Amino acid sequence: MRTYDNPVIPGFHPDPSVCRVGEDYYLVCSSFEYFPGVPLFHSRDLVHWRQLGNVLDRPGQLALPDDTPASGGVYAPTIRHHDGLFHVVTTVVGAGDGASGNLLVTAERPEGPWSDPVWIDVPGIDPDLAWDENGDCWCAVAGVSVARIDTRTGKVLEGPLPMWSGTGLRDPEAPHLHRVGQWWYLLVAEGGTALGHGVSVARARSPRGPWEPAPANPLVSHRGSPEPVQCTGHADLVRAADGSWWAVLLGTRPRGWFPEFHVLGRETFLAPVEWVDGWPRMGPVREREQAPGAWHPVEQPPARDDFTAPALAPHWISPRSRPDGSWSLSERPGRLTLTATGGSLDRPGHTFVGRRQQHPDCRAAARLEAGSARAGLSVRVDEAHHYDLEVGGGTVSAVVRIGPLRQTVAEQPLPPGPLTLVMEMSTDRVPPPTGTVPGNREATGVRPGGPDAVTLSVETSDGVVRLAELDGRYLSTQVAGGFTGRVVGMYVTEGRAAFDWFEYAPVGRVDCAAP
Known part of the structure; x- marks a missing residue:
């Protein structure tokens, strides 16, 4: 059967x-x-x-x-x-x-x-x-x-x-x-x-x-x-x-401790x-x-997009609009070039190209050539609920926005050359209670039980630097409200940045149909 x-x-x-x-x-x-x-x-x-x-x-x-x-x-x-x-x-x-x-x-x-x-x-x-x-x-x-x-x-x-x-x-x-x-x-x-x-x-x-x-x-x-x-x-x-x-x-x-969270x-x-x-x-x-009847598996999109096609694949989405001047696949062939249209992910009108998070356990990564731009990788629910790996001003930072609060929870000097930004979502690594600041692993007195952990890392020629491990409940419908889910993708809020590739793949058990 x-x-x-x-x-x-x-x-x-x-x-x-x-x-x-x-x-x-x-x-x-x-x-x-x-x-x-x-x-x-x-x-x-x-x-x-x-x-x-x-x-x-x-x-x-x-x-x-x-x-x-x-x-x-x-x-x-x-x-x-x-x-x-x-x-x-x-x-x-x-x-x-x-x-x-x-x-x-x-x-x-x-x-x-x-x-x-x-x-x-x-x-x-x-x-x-x-x-x-x-x-x-x-x-x-x-x-x-x-x-x-x-x-x-x-x-x-x-x-x-x-x-x-x-x-x-x-x-x-x-x-x-x-x-x-x-x-x-x-x-x-x-x-x-x-x-x-x-x-x-x-x-x-x-x-x-x-x-x-x-x-x-x-x-x-x-x-x-x-x-x-x-x-x-x-x-x-x-x-x-x-x-x-x-x-x-x-x-x-839904996952996690009462009242449970779906992300x-x-x-x-x-x-x-x-x-x-x-x-x-x-x-x-x-x-x-x-399963119904005979099976006819269809070809799935590749886990990695090298941006060599003449147009963006249909799974790429942007909040509200995607003006022609905000993105290009032809300016630098084999790169997705993004141009800033707004100065902050906290307000509508910014440049963001992402895809839906589709698996509880997954990894998303992008190779970024930022130059003098302010750009990075973000996982978002809306303008008031997102986690960012941001490059700019000589540093790479882990930035958290939850409701009215915005805080940089970690930063490192920016290494030379292109770097790979990585976000990992894991249900096996649920962080302990976070108190008032996501990523604060010293808070006590509250029972843990978020749906997942979101880890923000940077990969360079010298190795992997983990900047933060954050509680995923703050990027859930139960906290953010609304009718959507998580979207992870690339953004720029100052200048122009080129992304060499983006990859997304489930980790461990695949939660969608397989032949």
Whole structure:
């Protein structure tokens, strides 16, 4: 019996939506304040996924100003294929006047190019699309309501009409409509996207209702359970090519002492679905599950990027925007050259190019030629929560930003020549309590139990210098808040710096699917 490891798309990849075209599966996730927006993945077996690109990959589609708040931006996309076109509908939140609301883009091929947005005249978040037997398109939104729309213009043709809003728990959201046989099934997430999260289901003969709730709701929830996967919810259904049914949904992997901390954000999990007496049924979402059908492993991106390609790979993201003048792969071939657009990582508008941390235990490293610039390697949740390895002013420093506090916790004279900056995240090396300063290993009187340790080091020709070992809980959702997860990457806040390469790799057990 073949099995797979959950999550199938690890790291900050929440709010998954999936569709099948023939034997191919396509999945999108929320991207919030990061650009490019809406990562898009392809699979042949629902287990192995490769990122094809990003749906909103140019400023004409997605323009997030600097005052877009952390965890604002792009929420909860839905992907569907109808009448020869891929459709992605999503919400933009907090992007200023004229740039917020629900938008729809289309493409003939999932790789793009994707169209300019059509703004949909339906208020609410978490939009969904479904077509009835007449070819009419229905758009459901959180709340929950549905409207018949013209996808060419975004105009409402009927409604919005109230729908079933769950079992009475808070925050009914993430509606997904699926027609199965003569029934329309409505999946609704409720209970909030934290520990109370879950999914319930109802059915009707028409998108207009009336709706009948399932007798065995919720379809899935881990609230109050000892399961290692928590916050399960925001599910979408897909029927596999072999006729079996599956759900993709978000979940978290909390670690550490009470109240536990999750640092990777909400991740994409896969779970089998059965139909019993006309209703979908799911069991607990497990970290290891029986695999669907035949396996078709896809090629994963290399652990090391030498920046020799003509464009950045699709997994590279930047907060809010990535102006053309802030980065270059052609100025120095084989280098990523970054130019400062802001003077501090503590405020929006800085130059940062990073990737999601996807494994609890991992190592990220970059070779930096800083010259007279101020630049380095950072692991961040937002502008108020990040750890930095910074080169500048003749020193290399370990800098900590937690809420309103910023402190340099260690520094060393800068050695000559290029140097390698290293960040290691380890669940086996959880530091003791830190008192008021992360990295202070002499504090006593508080029980340890953070989710991981973040070690900041520098490698030179003379060896390795460890500057700091920091408690990872301060870069968790439980401390920082918001809907994202950790992103680790390269930055510059003064002048211009060149990065020769960047590498990221899990350490020890790989927490994603493997053949």
